[in-house]
Amino acid sequence: MSNLLAIxxxxxxxxxxxxxxxxxxxxxxxxxxxxSSAFSMGIAVLLVMLVASGVTWPVYHLLLAPYGVEFxxxxxxxxxxxxxxxxxxxxxKRTNLTLYNAxxxxxxxxxxNCAVLGITFINxxxxxxxxxxxxxxxxxxxxxxxxLIIMSGIRERLGLADPPKAFKGTPIAFITAMLLGLSFLAFxxxx
Amino acid sequence: xxxxTNDFFPVIFLTLIVVVSVVALTLTNGxxxxxxAIAKKxxxxxxxxxxxxxxxxxxxxxxxxxxxxxxxxxxxxxxxMATATGYGGTIDILIGLEPDATLRGIKIISQQETPGLGAxxxxxxxxxxxxxxxxxxxxxxxxxxxxxxITGATTSSSxxxxxxxxxxxxxxxxxxxxxxxx
Amino acid sequence: MHSFGKNFVKGIIRSNPxxxxxxxxxxxxxxxxxxxxxxxxxxxxxxxxxxSNIIISLLRNYVPDRVRIPVFIVIIASLVTIVxxxxxxxxxxxxxxxxxxxxLIVVNCIILGRAxxxxxxNGVSDSIADALGMSVGFGLAIFVISFIRQLLGTxxxxxxxxxxxxxxxxxxxxxxxxxxxxxxxFVIGTLLALFRWMGVSKGE
Numbered sequence: 001m002s003n004l005l006a007i008x009x010x011x012x013x014x015x016x017x018x019x020x021x022x023x024x025x026x027x028x029x030x031x032x033x034x035x036s037s038a039f040s041m042g043i044a045v046l047l048v049m050l051v052a053s054g055v056t057w058p059v060y061h062l063l064l065a066p067y068g069v070e071f072x073x074x075x076x077x078x079x080x081x082x083x084x085x086x087x088x089x090x091x092x093k094r095t096n097l098t099l100y101n102a103x104x105x106x107x108x109x110x111x112x113n114c115a116v117l118g119i120t121f122i123n124x125x126x127x128x129x130x131x132x133x134x135x136x137x138x139x140x141x142x143x144x145x146x147x148l149i150i151m152s153g154i155r156e157r158l159g160l161a162d163p164p165k166a167f168k169g170t171p172i173a174f175i176t177a178m179l180l181g182l183s184f185l186a187f188x189x190x191x
Numbered sequence: 192x193x194x195x196t197n198d199f200f201p202v203i204f205l206t207l208i209v210v211v212s213v214v215a216l217t218l219t220n221g222x223x224x225x226x227x228a229i230a231k232k233x234x235x236x237x238x239x240x241x242x243x244x245x246x247x248x249x250x251x252x253x254x255x256x257x258x259x260x261x262x263x264x265x266x267x268x269x270x271x272m273a274t275a276t277g278y279g280g281t282i283d284i285l286i287g288l289e290p291d292a293t294l295r296g297i298k299i300i301s302q303q304e305t306p307g308l309g310a311x312x313x314x315x316x317x318x319x320x321x322x323x324x325x326x327x328x329x330x331x332x333x334x335x336x337x338x339x340x341i342t343g344a345t346t347s348s349s350x351x352x353x354x355x356x357x358x359x360x361x362x363x364x365x366x367x368x369x370x371x372x373x
Numbered sequence: 374m375h376s377f378g379k380n381f382v383k384g385i386i387r388s389n390p391x392x393x394x395x396x397x398x399x400x401x402x403x404x405x406x407x408x409x410x411x412x413x414x415x416x417x418x419x420x421x422x423x424x425s426n427i428i429i430s431l432l433r434n435y436v437p438d439r440v441r442i443p444v445f446i447v448i449i450a451s452l453v454t455i456v457x458x459x460x461x462x463x464x465x466x467x468x469x470x471x472x473x474x475x476x477l478i479v480v481n482c483i484i485l486g487r488a489x490x491x492x493x494x495n496g497v498s499d500s501i502a503d504a505l506g507m508s509v510g511f512g513l514a515i516f517v518i519s520f521i522r523q524l525l526g527t528x529x530x531x532x533x534x535x536x537x538x539x540x541x542x543x544x545x546x547x548x549x550x551x552x553x554x555x556x557x558x559f560v561i562g563t564l565l566a567l568f569r570w571m572g573v574s575k576g577e
Contacts, residue, residue, distance in 0.1 A: 010280075014280065015280060021403065021554075022398070022399050022400075022402045022557070023399055023403075024399070025398040025399050025402065026396070026398065026399075026482055029395065029398075069220075071220045071454060071458060072216060073476075074454045074457065074476045074479055075212060075216070075450040075451055075454060078446055078450050078479050079443070079447065111480075112480045112482055112485055114399045114477050114480045117477060117479065117480050118477060121473045121476060121477070125473065164566070165569075166566040166567070166569040167562075167566045170395060170565055171562045171563070171565040171566035172562070174558045174559070174561050174562025174565065175559065175562040175563075177558040178558035178559045179555075181553075181554055185555075188279050188305070200437055201437035201439045201440040204435070204436065204437055204444065205440045205443055205444060205447075208444050208448065209447055212447050212450075212451040215451055216451055216454055216455065219454070219455045219458050219459070220458060222462075223458040223461065223463075224462075226462030227461045230461065230462060230463075230465035231465070233465075305549075305553075306547075306549030306552050307547075307549040310549075
């Protein structure tokens with residue numbers, strides 16, 4: 001149990017997807033202007049990460065590895081993720097339109113989110129068990145959502161601030177990300 | 192424009208692309224497979240040679256992960272990997288033992304400690320302290336042992352020290368069980 | 374030939390993928406800790422983008438619209454795997470230091486973006502020009518960032534083991550924050566502001 005907790009916290013805080021591993025930067029800067037959309041995007045990514053890890057793990061360990069075709073990993077994983085995103089999108093659209101309007105519109109963007117493909121690679125590279133993979137995905141998704149929410153909160157206020165003209169907009173967002181990253185350094189040594 | 196309206200054409204087209212891709216990748220894999228295996232072996236050999244410079248060849252016991260560096264067919268001792276959890280993540284350590292089970296030395300293979308502080312575990316002044324010690328002596332100085340911690344990086348230092356000590360004790364146990372082979 | 378030149382130049386400054394379009398930042402920031410990495414990443418990127426642009430441009434009239442994106446993804450993923458295997462086999466050290474950021478080129482927004490926005494609508498020679506221009510732009514960006522980070526973060530520059538330059542004093546006490554992930558955010562944020570100040574790019 002403590003092992004799973006360590007993986008969860010490690011993925012969420014110490015090795016944060018966005019701030020340390022630089023994965024999922026496009027949505028991090030693109031969708032972090034408003035708090036509400038940041039939250040929806042975060043939850044959508046968390047969901048896809050969890051399902052993707054749950055599917056790619058057995059695909060790798062039961063299909064690719066036994067037949068010695070590990071080199072097909074990249075192609076298979078991205079196809080699995082792309083189809084999963086499609087299926088989840090259709091399922092949400094049919095069952096719950098309110099939910100679809102809240103999260104669904106972010107789903108197509110997630111296929112090309114490197115954080116999702118990244119976490120499936122990390123699960124394999126770290127030789128995580130099935131349960132550990134799911135925990136890692138949960139942690140990575142939670143960490144992603146957390147920084148996205150923090151970032152959007154800061155950027156909503158930053159809109160009212162008055163930085164030097166050249167820094168307005170994206171440059172100051174990068175500087176904000178740096179300071180956020182520095183504060184996350186404090187989680188080092190926790191696990 | 193030759194875009195077909197046939198319902199099956201998209202499926203057939205995609206299947207075709209996938210088949211071409213599988214063939215291309217299998218061919219590439221065929222070309223690079225041996226190269227990758229050789230490169231991996233060379234990387235291990237280079238890694239071991241930093242601790243056993245006189246080594247000519249090595250054997251690997253896949254099951255226990257125990258490397259035995261050889262020169263002229265004679266064993267030079269043993270080497271194996273240990274993992275420590277440091278300040279910024281996992282630290283991979285290569286441990287080399289003399290035939291009499293004292294330390295030949297250790298080497299940090301990968302680490303993500305803070306540059307300027309914990310990352311100093313890779314520097315000779317820290318690593319050289321391990322030479323010639325027995326497992327029992329691998330303890331930080333302030334706990335009565337022989338190894339001085341790095342100033343400002345006690346977590347990283349003790350992570351390495353503890354991992355090395357535990358790994359040696361564990362490995363010696365299995366080695367002795369197998370009847371002191373090598 | 375006129376359009377070839379135009380399509381080539383546009384990727385370098387006017388629509389520089391990294392500094393202007395802000396696409397594909399993940400590998401740019403993650404591996405920009407040394408010049409070696411910059412060279413390796415640019416070469417891998419160039420190969421994948423060039424070949425994918427050529428193939429997709431050739432197939433542009435045959436690809437059924439409904440499976441367009443999956444087809445692009447399979448083509449790009451296959452090319453990325455080829456690069457990954459080649460690097461592992463022939464330059465293992467580089468492959469190790471670039472790690473999983475090589476397979477992650479698959480989801481690099483620039484490559485899929487060029488396939489969708491350019492190569493699937495234009496001829497082969499224009500697509501080649503586009504790929505070359507984008508790669509030079511990408512390479513330039515990752516090179517500049519790596520240069521600054523390695524120089525300030527370690528106090529010295531080296532390329533494939535050959536030492537190019539050392540700042541006396543700084544190499545003993547380097548500003549190691551530039552080697553940390555945060556340093557990358559700082560460098561790119563400051564560069565973007567600098568380009569705006571110089572008027573190369575427009576502010577918001």
